[in-house]
Amino acid sequence: MKTNKLASVAEEAEAPPVGANARRSAATRARLVAAAIEILQRDGYAATTTVRVAQEAGVSRGAMLHQFPTRADLIIAVADHIVRTQDRARRRELRGVARGEARFTAITGVVWNTMQQPESMALLEIMLGSRSDPELSARFPAVMRDLERQLAAGPVEVGDDIGIGDHELIEAMTRLHLAAMRGLMIDRLFTNDDAKTQKAFELLVWYKSLIVDRMLGR
Amino acid sequence: MKTNKLASVAEEAEAPPVGANARRSAATRARLVAAAIEILQRDGYAATTTVRVAQEAGVSRGAMLHQFPTRADLIIAVADHIVRTQDRARRRELRGVARGEARFTAITGVVWNTMQQPESMALLEIMLGSRSDPELSARFPAVMRDLERQLAAGPVEVGDDIGIGDHELIEAMTRLHLAAMRGLMIDRLFTNDDAKTQKAFELLVWYKSLIVDRMLGR
DNA sequence: TACACTACAAGCAGTCTTGACTGTTTGTTT
DNA sequence: AAACAAACAGTCAAGACTGCTTGTAGTGTA
Numbered sequence: 001m002k003t004n005k006l007a008s009v010a011e012e013a014e015a016p017p018v019g020a021n022a023r024r025s026a027a028t029r030a031r032l033v034a035a036a037i038e039i040l041q042r043d044g045y046a047a048t049t050t051v052r053v054a055q056e057a058g059v060s061r062g063a064m065l066h067q068f069p070t071r072a073d074l075i076i077a078v079a080d081h082i083v084r085t086q087d088r089a090r091r092r093e094l095r096g097v098a099r100g101e102a103r104f105t106a107i108t109g110v111v112w113n114t115m116q117q118p119e120s121m122a123l124l125e126i127m128l129g130s131r132s133d134p135e136l137s138a139r140f141p142a143v144m145r146d147l148e149r150q151l152a153a154g155p156v157e158v159g160d161d162i163g164i165g166d167h168e169l170i171e172a173m174t175r176l177h178l179a180a181m182r183g184l185m186i187d188r189l190f191t192n193d194d195a196k197t198q199k200a201f202e203l204l205v206w207y208k209s210l211i212v213d214r215m216l217g218r
Numbered sequence: 219m220k221t222n223k224l225a226s227v228a229e230e231a232e233a234p235p236v237g238a239n240a241r242r243s244a245a246t247r248a249r250l251v252a253a254a255i256e257i258l259q260r261d262g263y264a265a266t267t268t269v270r271v272a273q274e275a276g277v278s279r280g281a282m283l284h285q286f287p288t289r290a291d292l293i294i295a296v297a298d299h300i301v302r303t304q305d306r307a308r309r310r311e312l313r314g315v316a317r318g319e320a321r322f323t324a325i326t327g328v329v330w331n332t333m334q335q336p337e338s339m340a341l342l343e344i345m346l347g348s349r350s351d352p353e354l355s356a357r358f359p360a361v362m363r364d365l366e367r368q369l370a371a372g373p374v375e376v377g378d379d380i381g382i383g384d385h386e387l388i389e390a391m392t393r394l395h396l397a398a399m400r401g402l403m404i405d406r407l408f409t410n411d412d413a414k415t416q417k418a419f420e421l422l423v424w425y426k427s428l429i430v431d432r433m434l435g436r
Numbered sequence: 437t438a439c440a441c442t443a444c445a446a447g448c449a450g451t452c453t454t455g456a457c458t459g460t461t462t463g464t465t466t
Numbered sequence: 467a468a469a470c471a472a473a474c475a476g477t478c479a480a481g482a483c484t485g486c487t488t489g490t491a492g493t494g495t496a
Contacts, residue, residue: 024443024492046264046350049483061485062445071484127404128346132264144408168417175409176418179401180394186345187397190362199386200394207425214428237464242473267453280475289454 014084029067029077031057036078040122045129050074072135079126079143082119087150089114094154101212104158108177108208111151112201115181124185151178164215173211180204232302247285247295249275254296258340263347268292290353297344297361300337305368307332312372319430322376326395326426329369330419333399342403369396382433391429398422 035057039048050071054064068074090110097106114120127144130136152174159170181201188197253275257266268289272282286292308328315324332338345362348354370392377388399419406415 028443044346044349046347050485051483060445061447063443065485066443069485124404125346127407128262128343129264131262131407141408148408169421172414172417172421175405175414176398176402176421179405179418180398181401182404183397183399183401184394186342186400187393189345189349190359190366191393196390196393199390200397203387203390203394207429210428210432211425242462246473268455269453278475279477281473283455284473287455 028059028063032059032064032067033078033081036074037119037122040125041118045125072133075126075136076139079123079140082123083143083147086114086119099161101162104162107155108205112181115185121185124182246277246281250277250282250285251296251299254292255337255340258343259336263343290351293344293354294357297341297358300341301361301365304332304337317379319380322380325373326423330399333403339403342400
């Protein structure tokens with residue numbers, strides 16, 4: 001039985017590839033993924049064509065097709081990369097925060113921080129764009145389920161720590177807050193006023209503190 | 219000086235076209251817009267090609283090109299139609315609610331109701347999809363500004379009525395709530411569990427009631 | 437060193453999409 | 467009713483996008 005690469009990789013940092021060929025492959029793939037993210041967040045899903053990605057990455061079309069036989073393969077790789085990278089970033093950032101209520105509160109800010117990255121806009125573009133492609137709409141939801149599991153696990157665990165045992169409520173809260181942040185990303189595309197976006201986010205944080213007070217009977 | 223058609227039309231219902239040609243035009247345009255909305259919400263922006271829209275509408279390509287010379291013209295017409303239609307729907311629904319705190323609370327539900335319509339998903343697709351097209355990204359933001367004005371006006375006015383005079387707070391609240399609802403629309407694409415979406419929305423309503431209590435010193 | 441394999445390069449074919457063009461039918465006006 | 471305008475129908479050409487194919491350089495292993 002072969003080892004399940006995807007399942008194990010989520011926990012620890014990416015293992016650096018060994019061997020010259022493996023390094024070359026990894027470098028090429030990384031450049032393509034980075035270029036795709038850049039174009040996705042800047043120009044959107046429809047503008048993210050294979051030709052433009054290869055150009056932006058400085059990679060020949062042949063090399064690209066060798067690494068990612070189809071466009072769907074590239075998009076899935078991009079999505080998967082974003083999900084895994086951001087999960088690591090969130091864990092790293094949260095590691096410095098003491099367990100208990102401080103961590104429960106901090107989670108919102110940590111997720112918000114990752115939302116500021118261009119990767120988040122790229123992922124959002126894929127979320128909506130993938131619907132137009134039968135192959136992607138078949139493969140992409142699995143990536144989203146991974147993401148949802150990652151995002152739900154933390155709050156539920158920390159909620160238990162501080163005495164909020166209602167998992168359904170915590171899950172709804174996580175869902176709502178994530179939705180609000182995604183919505184604010186979209187909103188920002190048209191308002192172009194970071195102060196307003198920031199104020200809306202701070203309101204969300206205030207909401208959360210009110211609810212925690214209420215849940216803990218204060 | 220010519221009358222400004224766009225400015226006046228927002229307030230009252232659409233005037234029915236007079237004359238056979240005008241009726242034919244209006245009918246053709248309506249069918250194309252409806253077909254575009256259907257495809258947008260079902261298959262996404264990239265799949266909404268001019269050929270497919272014409273087919274779905276049962277309209278020849280020639281007729282389509284006569285009514286909407288370019289694809290951007292069609293998309294803008296769709297967005298504009300959605301914004302105006304939903305504004306009327308919200309006003310109509312809100313008309314039956316007494317002024318004061320009841321109306322302030324009701325606004326959230328009314329907006330949520332319009333979010334359930336396929337038109338909202340279509341508009342969301344346009345929001346992200348338009349970024350890929352230079353012409354659309356030039357023309358579309360104006361439509362969004364209209365929408366934002368519509369959505370902000372109500373809460374500010376009703377907020378004054380019930381003694382919440384902090385316009386900036388009301389605006390941030392409106393922005394956050396709208397963002398949350400948009401986010402929940404996206405979330406629903408991948409969770410496929412309306413109960414969870416509903417629970418998250420109810421949490422948002424609870425949030426709002428807590429904040430109102432706090433603002434009114436209760 | 438010989439050989440197989442991996443990674444890359446570049447051109448090509450088929451398909452799709454958009455917008456333009458020509459001609460026809462239907463409506464309007466005088 | 468005659469002349470004009472508007473709406474519609476169907477075809478065509480240019481360009482773009484994806485994926486395939488053939489050929490080349492670099493790498494690993496015996």
